[in-house]
Amino acid sequence: MISKTLKKIIGLFEDNKSSDIKKEINEMHPGDVSQLINELPSEYQSQAFKLLSSELASKVIYNLHDELREEILENINQKRLVEIMDEMDSDEATDIAGELDEHQLKDVLKKIDVEDSNEIKQLLVYDEESAGGIMQKEIIAVQQEMNRTEMIEHIRANYEDVEKLYYIFVTDIRNKLIGILEVSKLLLCKAEQKAKDIMNTEVIVAPVDMDREEVAGIFRKYDIYNLPVVDKDNRLLGRITVDDIIDVIDEEASEDVYRMVGLESEDKVFTSPLNSVRKRLPWLALNLVTAFLVSSVVGIFEVTIARLSFLAVLMPIVAGLGGNSGTQTLTVITRGIALGELTLHNTYKAIFKEITVGIINGILIGSIAVIVAYLLKRNILLGVVLGISMVCNMFIAGLIGSSIPVIMKSLKIDPALASSVIITMLTDMGGFASFLGLATLLL
Amino acid sequence: MISKTLKKIIGLFEDNKSSDIKKEINEMHPGDVSQLINELPSEYQSQAFKLLSSELASKVIYNLHDELREEILENINQKRLVEIMDEMDSDEATDIAGELDEHQLKDVLKKIDVEDSNEIKQLLVYDEESAGGIMQKEIIAVQQEMNRTEMIEHIRANYEDVEKLYYIFVTDIRNKLIGILEVSKLLLCKAEQKAKDIMNTEVIVAPVDMDREEVAGIFRKYDIYNLPVVDKDNRLLGRITVDDIIDVIDEEASEDVYRMVGLESEDKVFTSPLNSVRKRLPWLALNLVTAFLVSSVVGIFEVTIARLSFLAVLMPIVAGLGGNSGTQTLTVITRGIALGELTLHNTYKAIFKEITVGIINGILIGSIAVIVAYLLKRNILLGVVLGISMVCNMFIAGLIGSSIPVIMKSLKIDPALASSVIITMLTDMGGFASFLGLATLLL
Numbered sequence: 001m002i003s004k005t006l007k008k009i010i011g012l013f014e015d016n017k018s019s020d021i022k023k024e025i026n027e028m029h030p031g032d033v034s035q036l037i038n039e040l041p042s043e044y045q046s047q048a049f050k051l052l053s054s055e056l057a058s059k060v061i062y063n064l065h066d067e068l069r070e071e072i073l074e075n076i077n078q079k080r081l082v083e084i085m086d087e088m089d090s091d092e093a094t095d096i097a098g099e100l101d102e103h104q105l106k107d108v109l110k111k112i113d114v115e116d117s118n119e120i121k122q123l124l125v126y127d128e129e130s131a132g133g134i135m136q137k138e139i140i141a142v143q144q145e146m147n148r149t150e151m152i153e154h155i156r157a158n159y160e161d162v163e164k165l166y167y168i169f170v171t172d173i174r175n176k177l178i179g180i181l182e183v184s185k186l187l188l189c190k191a192e193q194k195a196k197d198i199m200n201t202e203v204i205v206a207p208v209d210m211d212r213e214e215v216a217g218i219f220r221k222y223d224i225y226n227l228p229v230v231d232k233d234n235r236l237l238g239r240i241t242v243d244d245i246i247d248v249i250d251e252e253a254s255e256d257v258y259r260m261v262g263l264e265s266e267d268k269v270f271t272s273p274l275n276s277v278r279k280r281l282p283w284l285a286l287n288l289v290t291a292f293l294v295s296s297v298v299g300i301f302e303v304t305i306a307r308l309s310f311l312a313v314l315m316p317i318v319a320g321l322g323g324n325s326g327t328q329t330l331t332v333i334t335r336g337i338a339l340g341e342l343t344l345h346n347t348y349k350a351i352f353k354e355i356t357v358g359i360i361n362g363i364l365i366g367s368i369a370v371i372v373a374y375l376l377k378r379n380i381l382l383g384v385v386l387g388i389s390m391v392c393n394m395f396i397a398g399l400i401g402s403s404i405p406v407i408m409k410s411l412k413i414d415p416a417l418a419s420s421v422i423i424t425m426l427t428d429m430g431g432f433a434s435f436l437g438l439a440t441l442l443l
Numbered sequence: 444m445i446s447k448t449l450k451k452i453i454g455l456f457e458d459n460k461s462s463d464i465k466k467e468i469n470e471m472h473p474g475d476v477s478q479l480i481n482e483l484p485s486e487y488q489s490q491a492f493k494l495l496s497s498e499l500a501s502k503v504i505y506n507l508h509d510e511l512r513e514e515i516l517e518n519i520n521q522k523r524l525v526e527i528m529d530e531m532d533s534d535e536a537t538d539i540a541g542e543l544d545e546h547q548l549k550d551v552l553k554k555i556d557v558e559d560s561n562e563i564k565q566l567l568v569y570d571e572e573s574a575g576g577i578m579q580k581e582i583i584a585v586q587q588e589m590n591r592t593e594m595i596e597h598i599r600a601n602y603e604d605v606e607k608l609y610y611i612f613v614t615d616i617r618n619k620l621i622g623i624l625e626v627s628k629l630l631l632c633k634a635e636q637k638a639k640d641i642m643n644t645e646v647i648v649a650p651v652d653m654d655r656e657e658v659a660g661i662f663r664k665y666d667i668y669n670l671p672v673v674d675k676d677n678r679l680l681g682r683i684t685v686d687d688i689i690d691v692i693d694e695e696a697s698e699d700v701y702r703m704v705g706l707e708s709e710d711k712v713f714t715s716p717l718n719s720v721r722k723r724l725p726w727l728a729l730n731l732v733t734a735f736l737v738s739s740v741v742g743i744f745e746v747t748i749a750r751l752s753f754l755a756v757l758m759p760i761v762a763g764l765g766g767n768s769g770t771q772t773l774t775v776i777t778r779g780i781a782l783g784e785l786t787l788h789n790t791y792k793a794i795f796k797e798i799t800v801g802i803i804n805g806i807l808i809g810s811i812a813v814i815v816a817y818l819l820k821r822n823i824l825l826g827v828v829l830g831i832s833m834v835c836n837m838f839i840a841g842l843i844g845s846s847i848p849v850i851m852k853s854l855k856i857d858p859a860l861a862s863s864v865i866i867t868m869l870t871d872m873g874g875f876a877s878f879l880g881l882a883t884l885l886l
Binding site: 276342346 | 477481506508602607627663667668689706713717733735748752760763771779783784785799804811815867871
């Protein structure tokens with residue numbers, strides 16, 4: 001469907017029919033509009049954004065590709081920016097505020113609604129990766145002595161500001177959170193019932209400085225839609241909604257895969273080539289260092305290779321399989337850590353398992369390799385060398401592929417950084433050393 | 444916190460104090476109980492599960508590790524199983540039903556509540572990976588002519604069955620979905636207002652056979668909590684809740700990383716070693732084939748290597764960097780496809796970008812390599828060979844790392860299957876061939 005609309009809009013742009021485009025786009029769902037603008041040829045993207053009403057623009061801008069959003073924010077006129085930010089929820093307005101330059105930000109904070117401006121200032125203080133950094137200030141909180149009618153009046157008065165109302169929060173006069181109340185419960189209760197009679201007091205909360213990955217873990221574990229955020233004295237500061245957590249989960253999943261192969265999170269499909277080069281270069285440079293280290297291991301055996309050149313032909317096999325087997329182990333372990341399945345209590349079991357798997361796979365794959373090598377070269381001893389070095393290397397793969405991320409986690413370093421480059425370096429070294437070393441001894 | 448509880452419970456198990464454990468566990472939140480049982484030493488896990496009330500057990504069992512759940516289901520007595528399944532929502536009951544053997548399933552379907560049994564039978568028909576496979580039948584649907592009071596009565600009558608009520612669905616007499624209604628709107632409207640007056644008619648729906656990954660895309664795009672599922676005539680069949688979508692997103696993210704390194708989704712941290720071996724073996728065997736293919740490319744140049752053995756020392760550098768660079772490209776592209784950023788309209792741009800990045804990185808990293816190689820061997824020509832082959836190989840990495848997943852996607856094969864093994868094979872071959880080929884010509 002979107003593909004048909006896309007073609008139509010491109011056609012309208014080619015014929016310069018702005019008012020038709022405006023009409024068409026402003027009737028679409030914000031989710032569709034973001035997708036449409038992201039997919040438009042780049043010459044029409046900013047133009048299309050300009051045609052949106054401020055309300056629609058406020059819902060769309062956050063979901064545009066990073067580089068496009070940056071470009072739009074650089075060139076936007078200030079009046080328009082203020083109008084758009086006035087329409088936003090506090091959490092998204094804060095994210096946009098965080099992307100403005102100092103000068104733009106000061107100006108905007110002066111001109112938008114005072115209440116919004118204060119909320120943004122409060123939220124800007126928190127680390128982007130913390131509960132505070134992803135929460136919104138728009139909440140409905142009632143006092144415990146309020147009865148149903150009073151609560152409904154209170155909700156009515158604040159309804160405009162709060163999107164997706166599922167929980168109402170119950171606080172005491174010091175703004176400390178004492179309970180939560182599902183809207184549906186309020187709908188069904190009697191007029192004289194008070195907040196304190198129907199609220200749920202077993203409240204799950206996020207401390208404001210909790211890491212957002214841990215916050216995502218809470219949503220996973222307790223299957224909730226909204227999570228109140230509190231300060232260290234249990235005072236209610238805001239709420240995190242589950243749709244924002246989906247973004248966090250996506251980003252954290254990308255981050256984990258990315259780190260394993262040495263990419264930075266901002267390096268996406270449509271990041272400009274020069275930016276991507278800049279981001280990938282340091283890691284490739286590190287990779288060059290590890291490659292020379294690996295090469296120096298081979299260098300030790302240069303004399304053997306000069307005598308038996310077929311060793312150079314077979315040695316990539318041992319290294320390659322070790323590397324792949326190590327990457328498999330690394331992936332299982334880092335993913336297990338990310339999803340909270342692997343904790344410090346049960347790690348030794350996991351490491352032991354991965355080593356076992358490595359050895360068994362080494363024996364099985366090694367045996368096939370022995371047969372193939374014998375058929376190719378008619379040399380039993382060569383087959384044996386190949387087989388034994390494979391078992392050794394897959395044992396190494398299981399050991400380091402599992403223990404390195406676990407060790408990093410216990411040192412509080414992101415285990416996903418135990419990237420494949422380190423594992424591959426070690427399995428390459430292990431593979432070359434065991435194969436060439438055994439060959440030097442036996443052949 | 445959980446860690447303290449864990450120690451306490453283990454202590455109680457060691458002292459054989461079942462009734463204390465029972466009391467302790469049955470007061471905890473289901474999310475915490477699942478985690479606790481998952482982390483217990485294996486000898487206490489089934490025992491702990493037996494101590495749960497059926498209601499708690501119904502909420503816990505789904506979140507236990509796969510192998511533990513299988514073990515519990517194999518040994519559970521039938522009366523207990525029926526009690527537990529009676530407490531479950533239809534979607535989870537269906538998932539459990541899907542894990543039972545034929546015989547157990549038949550028995551259970553006879554003994555549980557007739558309505559539940561019918562719902563499970565209906566749901567078992569759908570593909571597990573489709574909207575139908577993850578939806579639940581528990582919904583509240585009202586007729587469009589109902590007024591507020593009637594709707595509230597209807598909700599009250601069905602409230603027990605439906606957890607997390609956010610939307611009410613409005614249907615016509617043929618059960619066709621015509622609108623949705625937020626509970627909070629119903630709370631604030633007037634007594635005489637009818638469903639049709641206050642409902643939202645722009646309803647986003649999922650067709651029952653839509654792939655669950657696409658369903659997750661809808662939640663991402665429209666930021667919703669609940670999604671109605673309909674058949675081809677727009678008849679309302681059930682709903683999908685956002686907490687189930689988080690599980691889908693986690694699983695799909697794991698699946699994508701897993702496929703890239705040749706792992707199957709069921710291969711987790713605590714899968715038994717033999718199961719893991721079985722699952723990883725076919726891929727490692729394929730890997731052995733590709734490794735021999737790569738090795739045969741090196742074999743072509745065996746004579747050159749016999750003469751210039753230091754080529755064997757340096758050749759892993761070209762192959763290694765090409766492989767890593769290709770894996771980076773592959774990761775950016777497959778992740779972009781998974782998150783819906785990359786569509787068929789804008790792929791040529793992405794491929795072109797990745798090739799550009801590959802060439803530029805090749806030139807930069809190649810230049811460093813040239814200098815290092817010269818310093819090591821005092822041979823300018825060797826440095827030139829190394830540099831040129833690096834540029835070639837990183838060009839290949841950019842080209843195949845981006846185009847292979849895109850081609851697979853257009854052939855409707857999961858692009859994540861364009862796993863690193865294929866990319867690495869090609870960059871290994873490219874690296875060895877260009878380096879050794881150039882060396883044969885020039886040195």
